[in-house]
Amino acid sequence: MARITARRPVTRITVGDDGAGVRKTIDTLAVEEPLEIRVGGSSLAITMRTPGHDFDLAAGFLVSEGVISTGDEFFAARYCAGATAEGLNTYNVLDVTLAPGVPAPDPSLERAFYTTSSCGLCGKASIDAVRTKSQHEVLHDPLVLDPALLATFPDRLREGQDVFEKTGGLHAAALFDGRTGELLVLREDVGRHNAVDKVVGWAVKEARLPLTSTVLMVSGRASFELTQKASMAGIPMLAAVSAPSSLAVDLANELGVTIVGFLRGRSMVVYSRPDRLGEPDGTEPAARAGGAGDATRASSSPDSPDGATRASTPVPLTIGTRP
Secondary structure, eight states: OOOSEEEEEEEEEEOSTTTOEEEEEEEEEEOOEEEEEEETTEEEEEEEEOSSOHHHHHHHHHHHTTSOOSGGGEEEEEEOTTOSTTOOOOSOEEEEEEOTTOOOOOGGGSOSSOBOSSOSSTTOSSSGGGOOOOSSOOTTOOOOBOHHHHTTHHHHHHHTOHHHHHHSOOEEEEEEETTTOOEEEEEEESSHHHHHHHHHHHHHHTTOOSOTTEEEEESSOBOHHHHHHHHHTTOOEEEESSOBOHHHHHHHHHHTOEEEEEEETTEEEEOSOGGGBSOTTOOOHHHHTTOTTTSEEEEOOTTSGGGOOEEEOOSSOEETSOO
């Protein structure tokens, strides 16, 4: 399928004394199309997504919804022929077959209406259905990550955003091995939740769940939904270039997920479980930066604003302070 981008005519306007003008040109846009996800022939949800890696998207979505929790429970997926009145295959309807013995999705999971590219929870049928219980507990995940290594992840995420480079219109999510820093997989989509589902779905097909000691890096903000998706896949750390929401931080503290926001350059803000940021030997970032005389020691206190750890380290990172 070559439907990830599309070319459209546009009018480009420039204002100012030096370069004012109007010209007609062609621009490259990110494609957005609906994908209906069926399980055993029954419709479960419709999401607006960028075509590509649709099987990963469906598998990750089922993990997020608590339908499956391991790769063994995902048997097969296929595009449905006859999706139109003319019997054509639009590649916009996907039917998943669960492994024998895996229960069909609870009818309460069926989305009341379609999921937009900006909101993956908007189709939930009730408020109670927003929260989903994970089979993969992350509270005691042993991940301890050097902040200097974590600080390299945003640039590596950006370098892998091939479609964003052409369109400027896609979110991205990447999964890193927190022990080695290896980039395991990167996915792009018009919906940030879809990009994460595609990452998790890749792990389903690779039989990697739970994703112990990994870091989920996203190109936007850290929402409640993305925190929940990380937990459902057993991911102990969610890092974002922008801010988290209050509900995301509350959920992270409840589940034991580390949220890192404003991860840009050499600085970051740690909103939950800051104990995962440091050397495996337990050395704190401030101590490595040059000793007590050169930096303020990191501390975690219930009285800290936003519930975050606040510290000041001159090199190599500023941990827990807004840039």
